[in-house]
Every structure is written in C-alpha cells, then in structure tokens.
Amino acid sequence: MQPSSEHLIRLKPGHSAIISKLIHIDPMLRRRLADLGIHEGASITVKRYCLWGGPVLLEYRGQLLSIRRREAARIEVSGS
C-alpha cells in the first residue's frame, strides 16, 4: 500500500509531488512561497540537491527557487 504522505526531501531529483501540508515550515517562508503561488495542492518538482548539505533546488511553473533542506524536510507531499 502506498504511503499517503511523505516529506519533500524524500523525493529524488526530477520527481514531482503535490504539496499536502505547509503548516510546519517557518511562517515567513510560507508567506514567500504563497507569493510565488506555491500553496497546498500545488505540484512541485525537485530539481537538484546541492552539495554538502546545501539547499534543495525546486521548480514550480517555470520558477526556480531553492530552500534549506531543513525546511524541505518539514514540507509534506503526496503522490504526484
């Protein structure tokens, strides 16, 4: 049975998923993501994990952005 939700950081580069919960991330980051149009229900793609524990590069509708791994670990996603 497929797990109903996992964290963004579990995705491999090139894979997409739909964001299910943003409630655990820093409120300012949540606001910034909302400004970019990223909210619960948005389909987001992981592009790359930077070297040495650095940020993770994401793509949403042609926009490239990077967030800390720590934050990516708190974003819950489901399926794709």
Next chain:
Amino acid sequence: MNNAALIGNPNTGKTSLFNTLTSSYQYVGNWSGVTVEKKVGLLRNKTGSITDLPGVYSLNPVSRDEGVVATFLVDQEPTAIINIVDASQLERNLYLTLQMLEYGKPLLIGLNMMDVAQSRGIHIQLEALSSMLGVPVIPLIARTGKGSPELLELMSHISLQTAGPHWVLNYGEVVEQAILDISRELAEFVPNPSLSMRWAALQLLENNQAVRNSLKIDGDCSLRLDAILDRTEQSLAVAYPSMTLTAYLRSVRMERIHEILKSTVITQPKARTTLTDHIDHFALHPFWGVPLFLAFMYFTFKLTFDWLGNPLSDMLDAFISGPLSNLISGALEALNVSGFTMALILDGIVAGVGGVLVFMPQIFIMFLIISFIEDTGYMAGLR
C-alpha cells in the same frame, strides 16, 4: 507636475526601464532588492517625474524594504502607476496588479520580457488582457528599450485623465460589509482625499502593517478596526472553516487571475530545448560544473595577467615613459620652463598618473570577464 511610480515584482526590469525613460544613470544588479532607496528621475520628454520603487510580490510587506512601497502609496500622491509585469510569470505578477487596480489611480501595464515568454511557448493576447483589466497594456523589452517610446507617449496622455480604472472585484458578502465598515471608520483619518478607501480597507483586512502605520489612526479607531477584523474572521470561519481571512482574500484574487489567464493566455509546450538549456547542461552539470568553473577562473586569471594583461600593460608603460615623456619634455623645453616645473610635470604628474594608468589593461579585462559572468547568470546558476 506629473509624478508616476514604477511598481512590479522583483527582477522585472523596472530599473532598466527607469534608465531608459529618464536621463539619470542607475546601476542595475542581478539580485533582487538592490533598489532599497527611492529613486526619482525626470522623464526624457520632460512631462514629469517617475519614482522607481523596490520590487515586491504583494503590497503586504514581509520586510521593511517592502514596506516602502505601501507607505509610498499612502503618503505620496502619484498621478499614475506604471506596473511592470513579467510576461513569462503572469500568474504571479497579476497578484500585485490586482491590488494596484484597486488602488484606483490611472494605471499602465508594461508587459516586459515578451521575448522570454515567447521562447517558453507562452502567447498572450494583449487586447483581451487589456480589456479584462480595463487598462492599457504595452509590450516591452526593457533591456533593449523596445516599446519605451510608446510607453512615454501613453504616459503623457494619461495625465489628462482624472479617473483611474473602474475595477471592482467582489469578495463576497462578509468581506464587502467589512469594507464598508472600515471605510466609515477611516473617513476622518485619511491623509489625502484622493486615496481609495476601498483599497485601504482591503489592505487593512489583509493585515498590511505598513498601510496601518501610515494611516496614523488613533487608539480608539485602532481598537474598533481590530474589532471589525475579528468579527469578519469569525463570520468567514462559518463558511470557510480552515481558511484565515488573509488566505481567503488571496484565494478570491487568484480565482479572478485564473479566469483572466484562461481567456488571454495560450501555452504551447516547448518544441525543443533552448540554447540556454543546452549551455546549462554543461555549465551547471552536478559533477563537471565545479571543475569547469575552476578552469574558467584559471583562464580568467591567465588572461588578465600573463596572456593579455601584462603584455598590454608593459606596452602602455613603455609608451608613457618613452615617447610620451619625450614629447612632453620636448614641449616643456621649447616653452623654456624652469627645472622645478619640469620635474613636477615629468616626474610627478606623468610618472604618478602613468603609474596608475598602466594597470588599466588588467583591470579592464578582469571587469569585462566578471560582468560577463554576472550578466549571463552564470554566477547565479552556479550557486
């Protein structure tokens, strides 16, 4: 005197356009937030001034820098708003545009980066967009200056209009009632009569602290305002249990934006990968990217010094201490100047200034390569 204001998302080319429209110079950087201070310039056709404001995604600020925009809109009285919109990110950009439409002053939309949108297969029907928003939409490529004359032309006409766009987005019964209540409260505290009450009320409902602080309402009014906000939030929770007031307002706007996009934008999937994608595949390759960059840096160093910089520098040095010095000393002798003056000019000025000038080749080469790295986005992509 006409005072226009440039508003838009970060990195939409506002500053580029500001340079083109005015006769003043402004450094254009690659990172957002470089315009922290307010910059005012005189338009080239002398029909008025224009203020370049910091890029923001929404009028509701997250930081002090962003608060500058909201404060400006409350305190100052711009006669027109030039909204620069990134054609390749229309959905995100229109969020700010809707708020500016609610502001109610005459508005012009400069649709920039049309070339980028086109290369991504995004086709925007300008007339349809213009009619749905109720304002003129002018295509631009601010980088090259394309579209700027048309924009300037339209700006000088817009000063003749006193009415702004008639734009009303209905937020539902609960919020509309709150808007009326707040407008009533604000009536005595408005700094200038041309400020739209509806706009101010909506910003306050969204909890825009910058607008709240700029309005300078007194303690009593502030309490009543808080009461209205609480009331509204509670009434809303009945129909929309898991949404905050702010989230609700955003969702209403987003719905309208999607309606607009559906009737004005056609997206074709990219037929082929672009040149940029090909270059990025090599330059930003996860494994080879770093060594490639190091090789590039080594190349830069070599070019600046050993290969090109030093030889040119030596030639310049030889010229200054040789033919140029001889020419000057010859001229000075012919003029019969004193020994002291000759020493001052030859050993002091020529040698001194010359000593600095000989480094011009290296400095020039190095800065040329660095600006290439910066402007192509290589530096940003590498990170």
